[in-house]
Amino acid sequence: MADSELVAHLMRRGGFGATPADVARFEAAPVSAVVDYLVDYDRVPDDVDSKIGQSAYVGVTAGAGAFSPDTNIEHARQRWLFRMVHSQRPLQEKMALFWHNHFATAYSKIAGAVGSVHGTKMMALTRGALPGPPGQIELLREYALDSFQTLLFEIARDPAMVVWLDGRTNFRARPQENFAREIMELFTWGVGNYTEQDVYAAARVFTGWNLSARQGPANNNDPGAYYQFFYNPNQHDASAKRFSFQIYPGGDKTIPARPAADGLRDGMDLIAALAGHPETAKRLARKLWGFFISEMESPDPRFVDAVAGAYLANDTRMKPVIRYIFGSPWMLDAARRWTRYAWPAEYVARAIREVGWTGLSVDSARTPLTNMGQTLFEPPDVAGWSLGTGWISTGAMLARMNWAATLASNQRFNLSRAAAAARRTPDDFMGFFLGRLTPAPIDSVPYDALMAYLAGGASWPASDADLVAKSAGLAKLLVGSSEYQFI
Amino acid sequence: MKISRRAFVRDGVTAFTVGFAAPAFLNDIARAQGARSRNLVVVYLSGGNDALSTIVPYQDPFYYSRRPAIAIPPGQVLQIGSDSGGRTLGLHPRLTGLRTIFNEGRLAIVQRTGYANSSRSHFQGVDIWGTADPRSPTGLGWLGRYLDTLPSPVDPLAGWNATRDTPRALVARTVGVPAIPDVRLYSLSSPNTPAEAARERAAATEMTSYAPADRPHLALVNGSALSALSTLDRVAVVGTYAPTVTYPNNGFALALRTVAGSIVRGIGTRVYWVSTGGFDTHAGQGVAGGGAYATLMSTFGDGLAAFYADLRNQGLLNDTLILQFSEFGRRISENGSEGTDHGAGGVMMAIGGSVRGGLYGTAASLDPSPSNPLLENNGADIRFETDFRAVYARVLEGWLGTNSTSILGGNFLANAPAII
Numbered sequence: 001m002a003d004s005e006l007v008a009h010l011m012r013r014g015g016f017g018a019t020p021a022d023v024a025r026f027e028a029a030p031v032s033a034v035v036d037y038l039v040d041y042d043r044v045p046d047d048v049d050s051k052i053g054q055s056a057y058v059g060v061t062a063g064a065g066a067f068s069p070d071t072n073i074e075h076a077r078q079r080w081l082f083r084m085v086h087s088q089r090p091l092q093e094k095m096a097l098f099w100h101n102h103f104a105t106a107y108s109k110i111a112g113a114v115g116s117v118h119g120t121k122m123m124a125l126t127r128g129a130l131p132g133p134p135g136q137i138e139l140l141r142e143y144a145l146d147s148f149q150t151l152l153f154e155i156a157r158d159p160a161m162v163v164w165l166d167g168r169t170n171f172r173a174r175p176q177e178n179f180a181r182e183i184m185e186l187f188t189w190g191v192g193n194y195t196e197q198d199v200y201a202a203a204r205v206f207t208g209w210n211l212s213a214r215q216g217p218a219n220n221n222d223p224g225a226y227y228q229f230f231y232n233p234n235q236h237d238a239s240a241k242r243f244s245f246q247i248y249p250g251g252d253k254t255i256p257a258r259p260a261a262d263g264l265r266d267g268m269d270l271i272a273a274l275a276g277h278p279e280t281a282k283r284l285a286r287k288l289w290g291f292f293i294s295e296m297e298s299p300d301p302r303f304v305d306a307v308a309g310a311y312l313a314n315d316t317r318m319k320p321v322i323r324y325i326f327g328s329p330w331m332l333d334a335a336r337r338w339t340r341y342a343w344p345a346e347y348v349a350r351a352i353r354e355v356g357w358t359g360l361s362v363d364s365a366r367t368p369l370t371n372m373g374q375t376l377f378e379p380p381d382v383a384g385w386s387l388g389t390g391w392i393s394t395g396a397m398l399a400r401m402n403w404a405a406t407l408a409s410n411q412r413f414n415l416s417r418a419a420a421a422a423r424r425t426p427d428d429f430m431g432f433f434l435g436r437l438t439p440a441p442i443d444s445v446p447y448d449a450l451m452a453y454l455a456g457g458a459s460w461p462a463s464d465a466d467l468v469a470k471s472a473g474l475a476k477l478l479v480g481s482s483e484y485q486f487i
Numbered sequence: 488m489k490i491s492r493r494a495f496v497r498d499g500v501t502a503f504t505v506g507f508a509a510p511a512f513l514n515d516i517a518r519a520q521g522a523r524s525r526n527l528v529v530v531y532l533s534g535g536n537d538a539l540s541t542i543v544p545y546q547d548p549f550y551y552s553r554r555p556a557i558a559i560p561p562g563q564v565l566q567i568g569s570d571s572g573g574r575t576l577g578l579h580p581r582l583t584g585l586r587t588i589f590n591e592g593r594l595a596i597v598q599r600t601g602y603a604n605s606s607r608s609h610f611q612g613v614d615i616w617g618t619a620d621p622r623s624p625t626g627l628g629w630l631g632r633y634l635d636t637l638p639s640p641v642d643p644l645a646g647w648n649a650t651r652d653t654p655r656a657l658v659a660r661t662v663g664v665p666a667i668p669d670v671r672l673y674s675l676s677s678p679n680t681p682a683e684a685a686r687e688r689a690a691a692t693e694m695t696s697y698a699p700a701d702r703p704h705l706a707l708v709n710g711s712a713l714s715a716l717s718t719l720d721r722v723a724v725v726g727t728y729a730p731t732v733t734y735p736n737n738g739f740a741l742a743l744r745t746v747a748g749s750i751v752r753g754i755g756t757r758v759y760w761v762s763t764g765g766f767d768t769h770a771g772q773g774v775a776g777g778g779a780y781a782t783l784m785s786t787f788g789d790g791l792a793a794f795y796a797d798l799r800n801q802g803l804l805n806d807t808l809i810l811q812f813s814e815f816g817r818r819i820s821e822n823g824s825e826g827t828d829h830g831a832g833g834v835m836m837a838i839g840g841s842v843r844g845g846l847y848g849t850a851a852s853l854d855p856s857p858s859n860p861l862l863e864n865n866g867a868d869i870r871f872e873t874d875f876r877a878v879y880a881r882v883l884e885g886w887l888g889t890n891s892t893s894i895l896g897g898n899f900l901a902n903a904p905a906i907i
Binding site for chain 1: 678705
């Protein structure tokens with residue numbers, strides 16, 4: 001049976017925090033009911049975007065013109081935040097965030113190469129909204145729990161990735177190593193498993209993996225034009241490529257010479273070998289440990305073995321892997337609650353869900369997120385963000401505290417109306433806020449500081465003015481507290 | 488006055504907090520630790536700088552044969568003479584400001600810096616340069632270990648990181664170096680009146696002074712938040728700095744301007760960290776001395792030139808040492824995208840009033856013959872000549888006045904170039 005604390009834990013880890021409705025629904029239900037709700041999200045319609053603009057939900061800011069999240073990157077960022085706040089498929093957004101960090105691709109380089117409209121389309125176009133293939137983030141959402149091998153293959157042909165890691169200039173005569181290096185160093189098994197010569201061979205494997213422009217030059221900011229993946233056999237190195245590791249199940253280390261027309265198979269063979277390798281399974285397991293279980297202890301080898309085993313036994317499919325993790329003893333261990341540093345996007349989404357959003361636009365979080373160190377669609381480099389303590393610096397903590405102030409200021413009248421019933425004593429008041437906001441447990445020293453704050457300059461029962469001021473001040477202190485920065 | 492210090496190390500994570508300390512007291516610490524004394528400004532060129540385009544071997548025929556598109560024409564380079572091996576060299580044409588500094592004898596260029604078995608990975612490379620430990624590049628940074636040698640309690644502003652993320656090099660055991668990408672954003676806001684805002688700040692300071700030994704990660708976050716709260720007022724003073732020169736309008740130059748303000752205001756910072764990116768030039772580096780790489784050089788050179796002029800006008804040149812590095816140099820031969828892939832040996836520079844300018848080390852012949860001993864990776868990359876830790880050692884001993892052997896885990900002074 002799940003108690004309310006466990007439900008909240010699973011919803012923080014698998015999503016962006018539990019709503020009171022979530023707790024009511026799953027409290028006293030079997031743990032598997034919460035896990036199935038999170039993992040089997042394809043039973044729930046993916047209709048969150050249709051709620052954008054409706055009054056019951058957090059707002060968006062279009063600026064001049066219409067809200068255009070398929071062609072305007074600032075709008076795309078707002079749409080993703082909106083999804084994190086309101087999606088009924090929270091694990092899908094959570095996994096999209098995980099993969100966005102794993103296949104870290106930055107919009108600015110894409111836009112520099114193809115312009116802002118096509119750059120946004122490559123990052124965020126929803127399937128079918130405009131001509132052209134879906135944006136990278138939609139790919140990550142669609143394949144979030146699919147097989148990793150399939151996802152890797154899709155990513156290798158994803159227009160944003162092809163631009164990002166210079167696939168467009170990977171020519172037969174002059175191979176380009178950028179994608180070849182990162183697919184091994186960062187996307188699959190990591191440094192130490194391959195040689196420099198393997199990087200050069202892998203670069204030749206992906207020669208000719210390029211893009212073609214459709215319906216116009218496609219850098220003219222025409223939303224109807226687009227780029228799509230294009231395999232150019234004339235630029236493919238058709239000769240054999242020898243690796244230091246096994247490519248084929250029989251042990252063969254050489255991708256054979258084959259006609260250029262069939263050269264796409266080179267990449268499929270290499271991707272299959274990398275995705276299915278036990279070292280890739282282990283590396284993904286270690287990353288999933290940090291993402292879902294704990295950043296405060298190194299991965300338990302038994303967890304790594306179990307998760308890597310599940311990954312390999314299921315032909316690299318992620319859904320059984322994630323389901324296993326959520327039902328595993330490591331996830332259910334109460335001692336591992338609050339052991340993960342909240343990413344800025346997670347922090348902001350959870351804060352909005354808990355403090356409230358009536359009259360708020362998610363756009364108010366856009367610049368603060370940059371100051372916290374996480375601009376969506378703009379990871380600092382292909383290795384993704386520096387996680388864990390990497391989020392925590394003085395400047396970033398100021399940005400988090402200041403976002404808490406912005407949100408509390410925006411919501412102070414909503415908050416004080418809701419808190420009015422608890423205005424009699426500071427204890428009642430604190431109780432109300434700790435029921436609504438979810439920091440990690442607050443020890444007596446900071447708790448006393450909060451109580452002293454409530455007493456300072458106010459008389460209780462609180463006057464109307466004090467009620468508003470202390471509601472805003474306490475919400476700011478709690479959401480801006482260090483305790484709140486963990487999930 | 489109540490001071491409590493606790494440090495915890497767990498999983499390589501350091502948690503540190505200082506109990507509540509008033510700004511005035513911190514100024515005392517700063518003065519005690521020598522405000523307006525020597526400072527080091529580290530400039531990191533992020534992405535792996537193509538050293539052969541920065542310091543151009545323009546009389547090496549292989550430079551032109553291996554870089555038919557992106558080589559800088561001989562007529563454009565800014566000549567700076569020859570190195571001790573007799574190789575004639577020139578600066579990138581956009582580095583006019585640095586050439587002036589070179590001519591004044593205040594720019595030292597250390598060629599072919601690096602280490603054995605150079606990592607071609609950005610991330611491993613950055614960690615190796617950050618920890619100064621090619622074998623085990625995790626844990627504390629080399630500058631962090633220096634900060635740990637300062638008398639306790641270490642001023643939170645002893646280190647100043649002008650980028651958003653704390654670089655490995657500045658990870659210290661005893662102090663969390665503040666990240667101050669923009670002084671204007673280094674302030675605290677409130678939903679309430681000034682009187683209520685002061686109560687909030689007092690509560691936040693009290694809350695973040697809490698350093699529970701059994702919750703080291705909470706203590707770490709509290710330490711960062713408290714560092715912010717206790718340095719706000721001093722950093723705000725820097726925001727009012729009016730420089731003596733006009734800095735270019737880009738992030739790198741504005742960060743240098745802030746650093747100049749901090750030096751002039753006597754904050755007492757010992758180590759500054761500034762970075763400019765875009766050096767991972769796999770494609771479109773530019774031809775005929777122009778293009779993307781030229782833009783990078785303008786940003787780098789013009790920013791440093793303004794900073795140098797500002798400090799000279801303030802009479803602070805002799806207090807300042809600028810040290811530039813990047814995680815690796817790039818492949819000698821250009822690729823098919825008019826770019827260059829990850830390579831090995833690179834270039835370091837030092838600038839300052841106490842620098843002994845000139846060309847240190849020797850340029851390699853770029854002859855691709857596998858028998859060329861100055862290259863590696865089958866003639867593809869530059870083999871290092873000067874261990875980067877030798878340069879670090881010279882800076883630690885000759886500038887920061889500390890024992891380099893304990894900080895670097897070995898004595899690298901034997902072959903250290905005498906740049907200061």
